[in-house]
Each structure stands twice: as C-alpha cells, then as structure tokens.
Amino acid sequence: MSERKEPEGLTGAGMGRRGFLKTATLAGSGAVAQGVVAASQPAEQPAQRRHSVQMASREAEQGTPPPVTATQASCGSDFMVDVMRHVGIEYVAAIPGNTFKGLHESVINYGMTSAPALELVSCMHEEMSVAIAHGYAKVAGKPMACMMHSTVGLQHGAMALYNAYADRVPVFAIVGAILDAKDRHGYVDWQHSVFDGPALVRDFTKWDDTPLSLSHFAESAVRAYKFSLTPPWGPTVLAVDQELQEGAVAKGTALLIPQLPQIAPPAGEAGAVREVARVLVAAERPLIVADRTARTPESLRLMIELAEALQAAVVDVSGRMNFPWRHPLNQTQRRAELAARADVILGLELTDYWGVLGGRLVPGVKRISISSIDLYMKSNYQDFERFTPVDLAIAADAEATLPALVEAVRQQTPSRRRAFFKARGARLAQDHLDSLEQSRNAAAIGWDSQPITTARLCAEIYEQIRNEDWALCNGTVFQNYWPQQLWTATRHYQYIGDAGAYGLGYLPGASVGAALAHRKHGRLAVAIGGDGDLMFSPGALWSAAHHKIPLLYVVHNNRAYHQEIMFVQSMAVKRQRGIDRAHIGNAITEPNVDFAKLAASIGLYSEGPVSDPGELGTALRRAVAVVKQGQPALVDVICQGR
C-alpha cells in the first residue's frame, strides 16, 4: 500500500491521498444540491505493510490481496456511488473485474442498500454490459453506468461503445485502473494495467478522463454525464484508480459534488429557422426526412405538427420512432421516388444524407440540414458518411429546433396557400393507403411457405401484441421493415432503431436494457433478432432471466450470416469459380443451433424451433403470456433469409 504524498492542489495542502480520503459519507443525494459531503466517522489509518517483492509462490505472483489491516467506515468508492446517484443513475451494468472491486463492493453494499437504491445488472461480458446500457438509454432517455475491468474489460466493451457512439447514445462507462505501479500485486495486475486506458476508445467516445482525486472524480463524473446528454449524445469513459476507490475518507472531509444543470439542447439560429420555414412553405413538393430525431413524446408530437402544418411528406429513416407508422403523411415506403421528385428536402439529424438522395444531386433542389452532428464530429472512424452538399446547414439539435420551426411555418403560411396544402395532403394520404395495400399484397406472397417468411413472422408477432402496450426493441432492416409496413405505432418508445454501427452482438444486450427501462412502465418489450447476432452474445439473455426482465425475444433464424452469402457469391461469380461453396463460412448449420434449448439452459421460457407457419401464432401466444407475468421468453423461428 502507498504512503506517497498527493501533490498539493489536488487533494489538499500537504495531505496524502489516503489521508484525504478517510471516511466520508454522503447524507443522501437529495442533500447535495450544492454537493457538500461531510465525513461522519473517523477511520484509523494504521501502517500498511508493503507488498513483498519476493515472489515465493504462484499464488503470490497471481496477486494475493494485500492484508486487510483496517476497517473503513467510508471510502472513495462509496463517494463515487453518491456521485452516480446525484446525477440520476439508477442502474450499473457490470461483469466483475478486480480493478474496480472497490467500486463493485460499494455498489452492492452501499448503493443497493441505501436510498435511492442502485441496481447492479449482472452481465456475462463487457460487450453485453455496454449494449444493455445502450438499449436502456434509448428508452429511459438517460445513461446507465457500466463498470468495466481495465484493459481486457474495456477491450471487450469497445465494439459496443462504438455502436453507442455511432447511434448517438449516452453510456456512463467506468473503467478500473491501477495507475501506481507499486499497487500492482502480481503479474496479472501488470497485464491489466495501462497508463491511459480510455485511449483505446477515445476515437469513438465523446469524452474521457482519469481523475486523480475524489473531487476530481465528482467534477469529471458530472461533466461526463452532462456532456453525454448534450446533443449529439454519446458515451463517455472515466478511468478510476484502484487506490482512489479503495482508500478510506477522513472524518470531516468535505467533498463537493457539482450541481448537474438542466441541459438546454442547442436550437437553430432564429433567422435561419425562419428561412427554412419560408422555403418549406413555398415548396411544391417538400420532403421531410428524419433519422435520429425524436427522443421524446413531445418531439414526436412536433414532427406531426410540422408535417400537418405543411401537409408535407415524411420519410422516416428509422433511426428512431420519428413519425407514426400509419399517419397519412408517412411516405416511408416511397422514399426513393419522393427523394427524386422533391423540390425541397429537409433532413433532420441525418447520418447518411447522401444515401437518402440515392447518390443523386438533382439540380435545383434545395437541400437543408438540421443536425447536431455538425457540432461534434471526430476524424478517425468514418461513421459520418459521405459529404453531401446542402444549401443550408443548421448546426443544432433538430428536436430542440422543431418548436420554433413549427411556429415559423404557421406564421409564414398565407391563407391562400392552405387549399394547396390540403390538396397535397389528400394526395399523400391516398398514396399512403396505396403503399399499405402494396405491402399487404407483398406480405401475402409465400404466406404459407417454409421456411417462414419474414412478413408472416412479423404479422404473427403483431397479432399477439397489438392489444398490449408494446415496444419493439430492434431495428427492422433484417426483417425488411415489415413492422413499419404492417403494424400501427404511435408512441415514441415503440421503436428505438438499430445498433448504430452495424456491430453484431448488439441486440441481445440492447433489448434486455430497453426491456429493463420499459419494465417499470409495464410495457411489453419485444425483440426480433437474427441467429448470428444472438450467437455473439447469448449471455445477455441470462441477465434478463436473472433480473426477471420481461422480454419476448423472437429469433429470426435463417441459419446463416445471410447478408454475407450474397457478398461471397458476388465475388465467386466475378472470378468464375461457381457459387455452390458460398455458404462455407456463412452458414450456421451442421449442427443447427437449437436456440430454445440454449435459452432454456440459461433460465428462459422458450419455444421452438418453429418451422410450420401454422404453429407460430400459438407458440408466440404462450410466450407472450409468460412475458406478461414478468419473465423473459424466447421463440426460435426458422425463417427465410429476409
């Protein structure tokens, strides 16, 4: 253990870190609006024995814990728990790791036993921890904390952090660290030590820090939390030193937790917003395209108001639930046609404006962008997509800009224009009905075939949940967007988009996190996920069973990494080698995976494999009944590729 001196200015004049940290406790986060925490009990600080450098045994080399020579009434990691509660964190997802054992112990023995109680979500893999936090945040609208082991833990969690970053989702990540070499007890500690751990994910996290004192931790935690929820949202990382977690806090020590401000997202400049309204009102064929736009019920309402004020077509790129799926102005099915015909295109938080345009810049079309991505972008990872020339780019949060834009449109719409708008709206409403009929006719094709079509899969699921307060937890690209075509969704939480960066292994964790956020509202959470994705991270379903998180998980089991088959086929025919071997490395067969057995083995109610479309409805009904009783259930369905 350390007797080193803290530099002055970090922890108090002339006071060593351990002396400074002695026994402080927080009298409830409600008392810390100004965040002053006073230590309540003294803690003796007897001399600590240095760890021997003479390694006599393998046990010693693997890191026998240093002898416990004192009891602590409070400690640094208890204070960290108070800071997390202070900012509003309710859940901490983690798989254990000794570099954050101090914080782990504080969460379970202090955070979970005193109000407001935290809940530790027990996980099987750091990638799942982050994915659970990812899915939770998209429903709850705030971050979940996620504790990860130093080096190897963060390495496991890195891909999931990239997903969250690309999906503009906050995650409050905490990574253990053993910064001081003399605190590393054995060779494993050395392998799990890194000087600048967050550097690994710095390219795809919004901000990180490695605090050197508890006051520093409090400031950085509040800064991270605030920054993660300032659009564009994103994950943050704090590396917390083992010594900082485990050290005692002295009686009478006053620790400040900065106040968390109410966050006002950046809205578009007023003059620019008025100009957008003028252009939209004057347009003949305006098109509103939304991606990660609506985060709240209010923004969904404003999207409807904007569209109805203009009687304009709306295309939902489906990053979020941006527009009701059965609204007459929802023209998502006609995306390519409308993008080619529009005279004004308003893009709201579009990641891929170029893709919306189909890669064609039609001369004379006014293109407008309102996006918070223009406010914060990093250079190495290229998730910002192709640069698209626009006539007006408003660097602002689209949701925060909507109230002013709706008002400006109303003010600038002359009465003589309203009849034109009304006629346009009527045409679009008919087009919507035509699209719906086309979708239904397409869904009927192969209705009774085996493997089961994705259209039938989605129709059968909807039949079982449509009278419930349901919430879909997956993106639907791999199900050909059938839910958007066939279901009716009107609430902002009923769809939360996809992984962000197409990183496989996302959905099992993310759906469990989303279902956790839905649980207290009594919603029926549903996820439709591929077999390949589930094989990356099936352990996430154990977390659902362990914590009794109600979730209906339907496996869209096409027994392959289906998309890749086509890519390999394309290569093979290009090289004139035949395509009969394209399944090698792509198929998930020989043996087939029995997901029902897999789920049952980790505590879930399960059905399947279901291959007869006539039996699917019954299997789903039984599973939904289990979910409505508060438990997770899985149904394995043998499906067409898409």
Add this chain to the structure above:
Amino acid sequence: MHIVRFAALMAAAVGTLVVFGSPGAVADEMRGNAVEGKRLFLADGCYQCHGTTGAGGGMAGPHLAPDPLPLEAVKAKLRTASGRMPVYTAAVISDAQIADIVAYLQSLPRAKAAKDIPLLNH
C-alpha cells in the same frame, strides 16, 4: 456503365416479349425441369435474397414468383446484373439451368389474396 447495362437488359426484355408472344417460345421454356430448378434455386443461393418461394422482400431482392419474368428476361438479368445482384455467367449457370429455375418459378402457386388473410387486415 449503368445506362449501358440497363439498355442491354431492356433490349433483352423487349426481345423476350416478342419471342414469347409465340406458342413455340412457350414450348421452349416449358422444357425446363421444375424439380431440378428448385434444387438449383436453393443450391445456387437464389433463395437467400428472393426467398424459397421466390417471394422476395424489400431490399433483399425483388419477388420472382408467382408470375416470373419470361426465360429470356431472367437470363438477361442474370447475365447483366448490377448492384447487389451478382452477374451469373454461363460458366456458373448454363442456359439450360436457367430454364430449369424459371420452370420452378412458374410452378409455384399464386399467393393468397391479402384481403383473405385476417392478420394482414388490421
């Protein structure tokens, strides 16, 4: 490039319509073996995008059946495909094999009417 391919495809399709306007052409097409066509449809990976029944679906691939394109149009599409659809040369799939696949697609039953499926009428 795309324009050239599209023109070639359209020319083939138009030619097909002319060719298949005659009873003799229909007879040619019927020479395909539907059973062998199904085997090829599955073995060659067509079903991965277009579905086992050729129903297709959204971005994965357009529907091929019921009412498949005529043989010559299918052949033209395979030989001059663009985008995500691989080009299938004669070295990979022969003309006779394409005829088998088309015969399989022609053998598939028509879909139920959507209005007759309660789950599609909510």
